[in-house]
Amino acid sequence: MVSLKELRTNAVKILEAAGNDSPSADVDFILQTMGFSKTDIIIGDKTVNADAETQFLHSVERVKSGEPVQYVAGGCEFMSMWFAVSPATLIPRCDTEILVGRVIELCKDKDNIRIFEVGSGSGCIAISLARFLPGARVVSVDISADALQIARQNAESLGVSDRVSFMEWDIKKGFPEFLESPDVIVSNPPYIPKADVIELDKKVKDFEPLTALDGGEDGLDFYRLISELAPLKNGGIIAFEVGIGQADAVAEMLNERFVDVEITKDLSKVDRVVTAKMQGD
Template sequence: MRIEKNQLKNVTVNQLMAMGRDILLSYNKLDAAIDARLLALHVLQCNTAELIMHGNEKIAEHLKESYMYMIARRAQGTPLQYITNSQEFMGLEFYVDERVLIPRQDTETLVETIIEYSKKHVLQQAVEIGTGSGCISVALAHYIKNLHITSMDICENALDVARKNVQAHQLEDYITLANSDVFKAYDGEEESLDMIVSNPPYITFEECKGLMQEVKEYEPRKALTDGGDGLKFYREITREGKKYLKQNGLLAYEIGYLQGKDVCAILEQEGFTQIKLIQDLAQRDRVVIGTKI
């Protein structure tokens, strides 16, 4: 759908949102009305109540242009979160862009599992492998008192994003960012960690081919897949990580919903005990945890 410039003259907020919705519908965006409204909230820097209250007011020219540019990006497939540079996770706001995966609700199951675990077990020193946006580490450090995390990622660009989020939530005293390929550059002492946590690239090479356009073409591929069977990093982190865990230390993973048995078997083969498979809100396998003997 093409919008001529004269159609944008003297339009109200509601009329502009309707135009945005119609453009997105013409590009088969399923959440067209929701996306059009969320982009309006972002451009106008207002809340929902203010948007309703001022919906019949005329909108400034520069704001119209910004809005239509964002609608065009969304129509072409750019994820909404990369346009607004924002995503909510565990009740906290995170900065995101094309350098990192967009935090997802499925991952909240991993964080919630660890928070529950921390109510009965002391968690003071931890490592996160593949921190990306930093959402897991930030949420854990926010909700678990006196937890110190070394958050590692192989990608410096991802660490730049994580740094923004650590600073935004004022957690610099609790989160240390480090550039490392799994444990290769980690200089921590052996048997010093209460926990290792990771949401590694677990999508198989074949599954990547069938991903939605917005995931496959916009989110960083290296954060999605290991280029093989999706189990590479579970094997490596479990094997290398156990020497850094204290006795009874926790290993916690997010997994693909078809990987439960395989990841549990990896932990068992490496001598972990109290292995549990936990489901997400959709009753799909989503988290595996185990403790070091």
């Protein structure tokens, strides 16, 4: 058996040599998903048996090859909840917590709201909204059956499967006919310009789903489609996460049908979320 400290030190060196940009954080993430606490990792005096060592080193090799540590671990934290992820889903990011937080802020005093999400992914947005808005009912659509399987698993494990429904749907066909005018439409759509996809970090372009990244020639295809067709009720809210440099263009689109258009910055002071209200009461 080997000590946790020795195992960690060697693993960090392996990832450093491979050019990993966050070796210590990735190693600690793997160890924590194996059941070691932050205190265990800091002290480092626990011993690791052969089976656990083999499992750990296999995970380190996958990260060394460029695979995102979240896929290796099978999940990550979002809004202080654990979400399962797979290569069928985008990895939830802290920028998207800004989107969720903004919707919660706008809806916290509303009862029995109906939310429609475009682009389920892991379900992190839909599920978080259901958890933080107890009266909300959410319908979320995605083109990927594999992603929806993960999303449903997360809804079940986080106790909101009775209020969150996931369905396979290509939003390019328009909004589903069964959808009555919702109170909120929310989306973190694909927003990378097609020509820029190939320039993305290897961890993103080689492992995360292309359909969740490619936003068309200028990255704005889905914003146009959703904002033009959104079947919101009067006074309903539309909320988008946007890419760097896209907020003004998306806000301009929304000005054509909506009022009270607002831009919210992320923690890095980048314009990250655009919200608006459908004209009417």
